[in-house]
Amino acid sequence: MGNPRREADLFSRGVGAEHPQFVSAVARAFSVLRCFEHGVHYLGNQDIARRTGLPKPTVSRFTFTLSALGYLSYSPEREKYCLGTAVLGLGHAFMKNNDVLSIARPLMRELADTVQAAVMLGAADGLRMVLLDICQGDPTFQLKLEPGARVPHGSTALGRADLAARPAEVFDARLAELQRDCEAAAWPRIRAGILQAREDYARYGFCFSLGDWNPEVFAVGVPLICADRSRVLVFNCSGRIATMTRERMLQDIGPRLVALRNTVFERTQGRF
Known part of the structure; x- marks a missing residue:
């Protein structure tokens, strides 16, 4: 024991x-x-x-x-x-030993090609989200992101989905940390987006970032919680506003992302 x-x-x-x-x-x-x-x-x-x-x-x-x-x-x-180089060794071991990455990658590639948008997998790293993998699906609109890049917690669909999945006690603590790290003038808008994302996740099973981080990009995020509830990863789909409308994310892309998450959970048996 x-x-x-x-x-x-x-x-x-x-x-x-x-x-x-x-x-x-x-x-x-x-x-x-x-x-x-x-x-x-x-x-x-x-x-x-x-x-x-x-x-x-x-x-x-x-x-x-x-x-x-x-x-x-x-x-x-x-x-x-x-x-x-010792850091590279750790990163390589993580990437090679992570079943989620090997299982999710072909599913992410398929979804990215189908919806013509970028599909990402990320995880929390302090007050930011770090990208573990990304599949670009729109040849005319490539996001300048790659594995290892960090993005904000409060304004991205990746970060909001991570926060939305957390129990109230952890959510409140993270919110307080983000407020301390944020410029005072920007905090009311960021806080409102996080709270709305938590409501959207409870209602739809996914949440949004509608140009909040990048004014040219709309995104939807879905958390993946392991079976023993010790880890959270997040899937995200991001694309240009012209094609990634909120209605399309609500009716099509969000449910597809949930289905991808469920497939990965089933194939890993929630152990990652």
């Missing part, structure tokens, strides 16, 4: 720094690695300190240790760091 304190129900309650098993030093180290988002190649200790809010001496110790372990690589010429 496992230690009940270690068997944290991340879906229902979430885990924060107050948890007895939470190691703050590990969390800070990973906050350093998260600074290297898509498109960010080299960062110095001062850059990382600014992004994480950590003291520069603390950042210096973390970057030294992460470099020694291969997760960062130091450039003496630039006096800055970039991601190391």
Whole structure:
């Protein structure tokens, strides 16, 4: 029998720094690695300190240790760091060992070709969603996204579907985190979109982003919750406003995305 304190129900309650098993030093180290988002190649200790809010001496110790372990690589010429090959090893292992990806990819490809839109699979990564896979389906309108890219939680269909699937306690906590991270002037609009998405998910089984993140794009999102309710992934379908109308998403694309999600759940038996 496992230690009940270690068997944290991340879906229902979430885990924060107050948890007895939470190691703050590990969390800070990973906050350093998260600074290297898509498109960010080299960062110095001062850059990382600014992004994480950590003291520069603390950042210096973390970057030294992460470099020694291969997760960062130091450039003496630039006096800055970039991601190391050890990160690639972790990412490769994740991609190869994830049954959802191998099962979902041909289904995503088929749906993308059928509806002539981009179909994505994503997961929460802090206050953002990270893309695990994307199939472009509209040859005349290609979204500039690829696996590994991060997108906002509050304004995208990916993020809203993730939030909509969470129990009230976790949803409220995430909402508070997003508010702290958001510009005050933008928060009322983002909050309203999140709350509407939660209502739409309860009503239709999916939710929308109608130009909220990209004014040229409408999107619909559907969460995939594993059988033991410890993880949430999200499927999304995004396309240009001219073809991805709300009515089409409501009547056609949303139900197709739900069917795709159900097929993946059945084939994996909800274990992922």
